[in-house]
Amino acid sequence: MNNLFKALNDPTRREILDLLREGDLNAGEIADRFNMTKPSISHHLDLLRQAGLVESVKQGQFITYSLNTTVLDELLAWLMSFQTTEKPASEKTPK
Amino acid sequence: MNNLFKALNDPTRREILDLLREGDLNAGEIADRFNMTKPSISHHLDLLRQAGLVESVKQGQFITYSLNTTVLDELLAWLMSFQTTEKPASEKTPK
């Protein structure tokens, strides 16, 4: 879970995830969308990969990145548990 | 959204949130649960407050912290949009 939160805690990386929703892209195509050098984007992709949020497949000279949302299920479950474990208003300490 | 991800990107802070699910606690009670100094916990509580995840009410000498999960709705919506915007397998690029 730590790697996941770490990966999500950066606007560039979240934008990359949003980009990949529309379809797979290779590293160069991703870098082209950002005002940032390729090594920097490469590093962000690495962190996303470590978190399991993206997968990479080498196709010849290119490396294609694709989204993997199954990791988000764990986070989703954690978040939803907050909705359900909260005590109902009637049980809350009255003012 | 940035503050929210930042706040969640720390195991101590996530543990504090989990603690508060069982009921409100004051700063000292929270600090007692961790192997960390009070100023450090105070700082974590500050970041959680900045993200809107907790609220604090001063009661005499004590400051009571309570969970506010409404901020998580935004994150929940973002996460769920990943489940729905993913293309169905049939539309994915065939091998």
Next chain:
DNA sequence: TAATTATTTAGACAAATATCTAAATTTTAC
């Protein structure tokens, strides 16, 4: 096989972060 292209790795550096100790603030109790 030499040059070009796509991507990553390595190393440097500034900025952000987590933690600590010491001091300040505020409230309560004698």
Next chain:
DNA sequence: GTAAAATTTAGATATTTGTCTAAATAATTA
């Protein structure tokens, strides 16, 4: 009103992080 208790603020420091440039690796093309 002084002392004690709860909490925060201030300031220091080590670690982590995001970014860059330069170099390395691997695949393609001429």
